[in-house]
Amino acid sequence: MTKSDPHSNRDPSVDITITARELCLRFVEEFESGGEPDLESFMVDVPAEYRPEVLAELVNVDLLQRRAQGQNPSKSEYIKKFPLDGPTISAAFDAISDTVGDQTYVTESAIESTEIDLAIGDQVGKYEIRSVLGRGGMGIVFGAFDTVILREVALKLLSRKHAGDESALNRLLQEAQAVGAVHHPNIIGIYDVLEENDSYYLVMEKVSGENLGEVLNSSEQGRLDWKTATQVIIDCCNGLAAAHQQGLIHRDLKPMNIMLTDDSSAKLLDFGLAKGNQSDETALTKIGTVLGTPDFMSPEQCKAAEVNPTSDIYSLGATYFALLTGHPPFGSLQNHLKIMFAHCHRPTPNILDELPELPPACNDIIQRAMAKESADRYQSAQEFRVDLEAVLNGGQPSGSTQSFSATQSIEVPPTPASPKKWFKVVTAACLVISIATWGITLLQDIEKNQEGRPTNSVTGPQEAGSEETATPPLFRGVTENTIHLGTSTAYNGPSQELGRNMVVGMKSCFERINDAGGIHGRKISLTVLDDRYQPEKALQNMQDFFEDRDVFAVIGNVGAPTARVTSKYASENSYLFFAPFSGASLLREDPPDRYVFNYRASYVDETAAMVKHFVVNLRIPPENIAVFAQNDAYGDDGFKGVAKAMREHGIQSDDLIRVGYERNQLDIDEAVSTILSEQAHIQAIVMVPTYKVAADFVKRIKTEIPEMVFGAVSFVGSQALAEAFYEIGPQFGDGVLVTQVVPHYLSNATGVRRYRQDLKKYYPEYEPGFVSLEGYIAAECFAEGLRDAGPNLNTESLIDALHSIRDLDLGIGPIIQFSPSRHQASHKVWGTQLNAQGEFEIVDLE
Structure with a gap:
């Protein structure tokens, strides 16, 4: 094969721009094209001061390529070509052995010898070693327990081989410094760096799961x-x-x-x-x-x-x-x-x-x-x-x-x-x-x-029901053809069934409207952003919606903790915040916030109806009712509703037993222990949790106290709760009361039938349920406001139109009404109860 000279046709004026990276890539390119590039030709024009480094790299490339072709070149072969560069050639061979080896990947067996003498139960500072989570080329990761703060952590231990390597240690410290400055739910947190007996540890957040390679x-x-x-x-x-x-x-x-x-x-x-x-x-x-x-x-x-x-x-x-x-x-x-x-x-x-x-x-x-x-x-x-x-x-x-x-x-x-x-x-x-x-x-x-060319422009996503258009907006989120809405919701995590079903309900309504030509010729699009029921993420989504995506309004956001920050942001900026999936009192000011509208009954309405049912219909003494609530705005609101209802029976909030758990967590050991220790004084429990936690709590209490009576507010997510009980045992869900803010989804009411028809048409993979029905009704209320606002749409004209809605009969039972002093369309609470088959039966709460 003829040797080639890569420099023969090169313009001398650009010699200075040649770099080692370019030489390496050209070298590989010649191999790729079937040639046999000559190292000596490539080294001709390299300035003397850069010769050792560039030669080492080209030797590495040549060595790797030739080994890949089945050859086994020796160090002496290269030294014969470059007799004055023996040390450089030797360094190149050593480097290739230390980095990429012979083109095999580092396997699990190859990294077993981390020479670590720690065993389960050993103590490293304040951390007790409890498990081995994984191994890697730099060392080993242990599961440990912080005996001072009392929390599970992960310890990344730098192996002895690398502990004396300044570069490896710097990488460990750099990781701590880099991530320590960032606090985000999608980044593993780092708590500390620990030096113990000449070993270095990175103390990190411990998360249950697998890396995606394992998945x-x-x-x-x-x-x-x-x-x-x-x-x-x-x-x-x-x-x-x-x-x-x-x-x-x-x-x-x-x-x-x-x-x-x-x-x-x-x-x-x-x-x-x-x-x-x-x-x-x-x-x-x-x-x-x-x-x-x-x-x-x-x-x-x-x-x-x-x-x-x-x-x-x-x-x-x-x-x-x-x-x-x-x-x-x-x-x-x-x-x-x-x-x-x-x-x-x-x-x-x-x-x-x-x-x-x-x-x-x-x-x-x-x-x-x-x-x-x-x-x-x-x-x-x-x-x-x-x-x-x-x-x-x-x-x-x-x-x-x-x-x-x-x-x-x-x-x-x-x-x-x-x-x-x-x-x-x-x-x-x-x-x-x-x-x-x-x-x-x-x-x-x-x-x-x-690289100075213009980048691709971002026009925003074309969501379900929208049409691509170049028409300039008439008002933020409004064009001649579209109305762009947003919803920040729990689309993943423990509350994902609530968010997903709320979205499906709203979209079912909007799809029907769009198929009929839209409202005043405009079709409705809905962008969904996942906040995982986390306030800080929900606020980011709101800023994204209005500052970057130019949505007209938000509808159907999920949760009280998120609403605490998102509704405030909307109100301060005069953005419409419509029909959140929450009964929180913070969304129901008196007089009402001009920019916040609710469809559903409040948690105060729901807990009052539940307490009344327990006391009047089931004849449970009010002093024997406890509360199990999430430790956040959602749980606090539910507790306040119970406390308000209890005051009518002469019981103050300080006399109520309240137990709980942290949002997005599943640890309820303390709550269960407290209820069991107070079981002589408790006959019924009002629950203000999410569905997974509720099912586990009921199971653990019923296992010890089968006769305990349970009730939960609608935010628990009825279908998700029923499925959770189905997984752990339908018998545990038998008799659990769940209040609802919509009629039963299998009702033969005109509005409910219309909902089921649209859901089946547009989202046949979804079964009817209470949450998607609420989303559907919220969308219908919003659409009625759009119709009344007319074609000249903006935020203020829509709010004025909503205020004018009187006696809107959607065929669901209660008559929908709004006014400047009434921003909650319905106060109606329905009762349902799970049976042993996991089905919801209607319960009369009156």
């Missing part, structure tokens, strides 16, 4: 369904946005660095490679150093160029690819350098070629996230999330993939058909290739000019 490996198909994968990446975008806001770039995003918790939320971990706002002198990784995992590296990381937040976007796009297919984009290449070359030059494979049943929009999103040029990618995690949410909610991504630069059009071989196999190996935690650079300033200027 994929254990899944039946070796991949996730597209909806789950999309939601996971949405979570990652949320965490990534928080990190980027603090100036942190993760730089090693991959399935193994994402934890899927038991409540199906995703958390980013292992920020050991994160780049923060460090000086050039202290940064662990700079231009000229490749640091990360090749399968998920961005092109600029592969080139050892400067990284920015879009580098994480690229890696997250590659991770999305892996979740959907079960393997990384270029996993078939099985060679680190070839993979890196592919990230820089080969087009990203189309997932539809492998899995045509996936939504095409998923591929569009991946192509944009993995664009070769940084400027062609999503420019922020928030922008990435917008398109993911649009697809998840039935819409389309906002940008076009036509302009994404692939640099070269090279055929990509088909990826392996067995995705599980790839995830059964543990990827090396860190691939390090030192690359010296020169002429870097001029090169960066050139690259910046090349």
Whole structure:
């Protein structure tokens, strides 16, 4: 094969812009094209001051490529070519052994020898070792218990091999500093760094779950369904946005660095490679150093160029690819350098070629996230999330993939058909290739000019029922053709059934309206953002809605704790906050807040009806009624309602027994213990929890006290509660009272029949239920206001129209009414009770 000279046709005026990264990639390119590049030719024009570093890198590349072809070149072979560079050649061989080895991945057996003498039950400072959670190339992770604060933690212990390595220790400390500055539900928290007996520990939040590599490996198909994968990446975008806001770039995003918790939320971990706002002198990784995992590296990381937040976007796009297919984009290449070359030059494979049943929009999103040029990618995690949410909610991504630069059009071989196999190996935690650079300033200027093209614009997701239009808005969220609404809800986590069913109910109504031509010629779209029942996230969603997405109003937000901050934000900014799924008193001021409207009865209405039923109908002495409530605004409101009802019977709130638990947690041991210790004085319990906690609480109490009477307010989620009892034993749910703010969903009332027909037509996969019926009624009330407001729609005209609604009969029983002094449409409370078959029967509360 003829040797080639890569410099023969090069313009001498750009010699200064040549860098080691370019030489390495050119070197690989020649191998890829079937050539045998000559090291000596590549070294001709390298300035003497950079020769050792560049030669070491090219030797590494040459060694890896030749080994991949079955050759076994010796160190002496290279020394014969470069007799004056013996030390450099030796260093190159040593480096390749220490970093990427012989192109095999580090397996579990290879990292067993961490030489750690700790055993279960040992004490490390104030931490008691309780389990081994996992192992990695840098050390081992223990499950431990903080004996002072009394909480479960995870301890990442740096192995003895790395404890004396200043670089490894710096990475450990950098991870603590990086993540310690960020507090976010989608990032594993770090509490402390501990030094004990010459060993270093990272004290982290302990989360139950598995990393996504383990999830994929254990899944039946070796991949996730597209909806789950999309939601996971949405979570990652949320965490990534928080990190980027603090100036942190993760730089090693991959399935193994994402934890899927038991409540199906995703958390980013292992920020050991994160780049923060460090000086050039202290940064662990700079231009000229490749640091990360090749399968998920961005092109600029592969080139050892400067990284920015879009580098994480690229890696997250590659991770999305892996979740959907079960393997990384270029996993078939099985060679680190070839993979890196592919990230820089080969087009990203189309997932539809492998899995045509996936939504095409998923591929569009991946192509944009993995664009070769940084400027062609999503420019922020928030922008990435917008398109993911649009697809998840039935819409389309906002940008076009036509302009994404692939640099070269090279055929990509088909990826392996067995995705599980790839995830059964543990990827090396860190691939390090030192690359010296020169002429870097001029090169960066050139690259910046090349990347100075305009980025793809974001037009916002096209949600269910909306039509793409170029018509300018007439008012925020309103065009000639559309009305854009938003809802921040618990779409995942312990309360997800409430959020999902509320959304389905609202959309069923809006779909019917849209099919009939809309309201005044405008169709209604609904964007759904997941807040997981977390106030801080809900507030972010509200800001996103009104400041970035230009929604007209929000409808059907779920929960009192979230409403405490979201309704305030809406009111302060004169945004309409309509029909939240909450009976909280904070949403029912007297006189009412102009911008907050409720459909449903309040928790005070519900608990008063429940207490009346217990005392009057069941003849339970009021002093023998206790309260089990969530420790937050939702639970407090329910307790206040019970206390108000009890005052009519001469019982003060201080005399009531109240037990509870923390929001989004399942620990009820103390609550159960208190009730059992006071059982002689308790005959009935009013519950203000979520469904999973309620079912567990009832089971544990009924196991000890079978005759105990239970009642729960509607927010518990009736269908979800029934399903929870079905799983743990329907007999435990028998007799549990649940108050409702809508009629029974199987009622033959005109409005309920209309709801069931629309639900079956538009969302046949959903069964009728109380929560989706409430969403449907809320949407009907809102639609009536839109009709009355006329075509010249804005927030104030809609509020005035709502105030004019009198005697609106939706065929559900109570007559809907609003006025300037009445912002709660209904005070009606219905009674239902679970039977031994898990079905709800009507109970007369009067």
